Amino acid sequence: MGSGQHHSARPQETSPAVDQTAPAASPEHDGAITEDLPDIVDLVMEMGRVPEEPAADTQAPSPPLPAVSTPRLPTHLDALADRARDYVEAASSSNTRRAYASDWKQFASWCRRQGVEMFPPDPQVVGLYITACASGKATRDRKPNSVSTIERRLSALTWNYAQRGQPLDRKDRHIATVMAGIRNKHAAPPRQKEAVLPEDLIAMLETLDRGTLRGLRDRAMLLIGFAGGLRRSEITGLDVGRDQTEDGRGWIEILDKGLLVTLRGKTGWREVEVGRGSSDATCPVVALETWLKLARIAHGPLFRRVTGRGKAVGANRLNDQEVARLVKRTALAAGVRGDLPEGQRGKLFAGHSLRSGLASSAEVDERYVQKQLGHTSAEMTRKYQRRRDRFRVNLTKASGL
Structure with missing residues (x-):
């Protein structure tokens, strides 16, 4: 399409079925x-x-x-x-x-x-x-x-x-x-979200109120999202058991050694194992058990809205945008990446920060991380490993310089 070419546009035939003043679709309007x-x-x-x-x-x-x-x-x-x-x-x-x-x-x-x-x-x-x-x-x-x-x-x-x-x-x-x-x-280099590392996550957990149901729910979501390497839609799409809701994207099963999460993600169905932690304070399974017990949830959506100043649990499933807001809010409150201006820090964190945090910090064979995240290729997994392999291999010294 050079500058010398001229497009012979044909007059448009309007149709009475089209509202020419209709606004663009908005993500908030599910209907x-x-x-x-x-x-x-x-x-x-x-x-x-x-x-x-x-x-x-x-x-x-x-x-x-x-x-x-x-x-x-x-x-x-x-x-x-x-x-x-x-x-x-x-x-x-x-x-x-x-x-x-x-x-x-x-x-x-x-x-x-x-x-x-x-x-x-x-x-x-x-x-x-x-x-x-x-x-x-x-x-x-x-x-x-x-x-x-x-x-x-x-x-x-x-x-x-x-x-x-x-x-x-x-x-x-x-x-x-x-x-x-x-x-x-x-084209510009991709802007990836900052990885939330374990020390960051622990600091973020400390900003949550353990005396409210909202604080207990948010604590469980952060820990499950990080340890499972889950997408935000996978976190909020979980049910307590199998085939309990029409809009559910998976369910959980609490076992002696940990939590088994069955998910329907972008690449199809997969099972994710979330083992118990070395301390109850940071164990994702303990956090989830505490939330289920005190919120009295035995059926239906796993993570729900909390109302009444954090004291009442609703029946509706939490929107996945809440996960992104939770990560950003707690990361800022905990001072993660405090070396940067606040306006810049606010753009660094989102739901994917939990997935990339697990990929960057888990010191295991790469294929296990790939399976946990549900990636079809190792190359995609490496994109999530923000800081894990930087300068681990120093080719400058290896070359003799």
């Missing part, structure tokens, strides 16, 4: 997830079902599928179509679906402003769009997107077009060449 998901194209197109128009009082969905003049899916297969939609939703996390829905709406808004069509997918239009993202002209606030954000937006377009039966060729020169140039010009 928009289902509305933003397109119909299951493989099933719909093969069986000949025409997508139904949304009700007038529903939130505006993404641009509809192109009209198809085929007979409706037989009524007796409606239940299977609904089940297939459930499986489509289960194929990706709710956070991914929210991001993809938001990106798709932003692309639709950009196309409307530029007067170009979204269908059929045009690699040259997409190439112009990612150029606008990189130059700060894709949104009204004129804020340039980072390379990682542009990569996600491109993935969102590819996914959404595929669900509508019209695949987008990311290898087309109008996309691939422009994306390569964006990476070369704008």
Whole structure:
């Protein structure tokens, strides 16, 4: 897409089903997830079902599928179509679906402003769009997107077009060449979260109030998250037992020698062993047993909201964002990385700080750390080992200098 080329934009055909003033999807609005998901194209197109128009009082969905003049899916297969939609939703996390829905709406808004069509997918239009993202002209606030954000937006377009039966060729020169140039010009080193090491974690635990249920819960979450190398969604997705809730992502089993955690993570189901600690004060299993006993939890979500000034336990599962807030709050209160300004310290800590802390501090064979974290490659595990292997091997001295 050189400067001498001119894109012959086609006038956009508007559809009454699209609310042109609809705001972009927000991560806080879980209710928009289902509305933003397109119909299951493989099933719909093969069986000949025409997508139904949304009700007038529903939130505006993404641009509809192109009209198809085929007979409706037989009524007796409606239940299977609904089940297939459930499986489509289960194929990706709710956070991914929210991001993809938001990106798709932003692309639709950009196309409307530029007067170009979204269908059929045009690699040259997409190439112009990612150029606008990189130059700060894709949104009204004129804020340039980072390379990682542009990569996600491109993935969102590819996914959404595929669900509508019209695949987008990311290898087309109008996309691939422009994306390569964006990476070369704008890519920056990844900003990884700071690893919480054992001494940091102990200091963070001391900032929690042991006399309240909230303090006991937070203590158990920090210790389980660190010792298990768990993601924040895995921590809050745990149930007390198997098959106890529909939204559960795993369960626990307390044994004599430790805790067995069964998880459904990004790489599928896995078992994580959390052994008992050398001291009750820092033992994740003891902390969890104390929380369960005093909170009187025997069934359902493991970690829940605490109300009434830390004295009452609700029935609802804790949001995974609370894990990130907990790590950041306690790390700042404990003075972790106190050598840095407070504004900078606040950006260093998040839920992944617990996972990287375990990977950086566990003095065991790397393959055991890889298994605990659920990584499919050793290279990914090494990315989490923030300080473990720095200068352990000194090639300068080994070379004779």
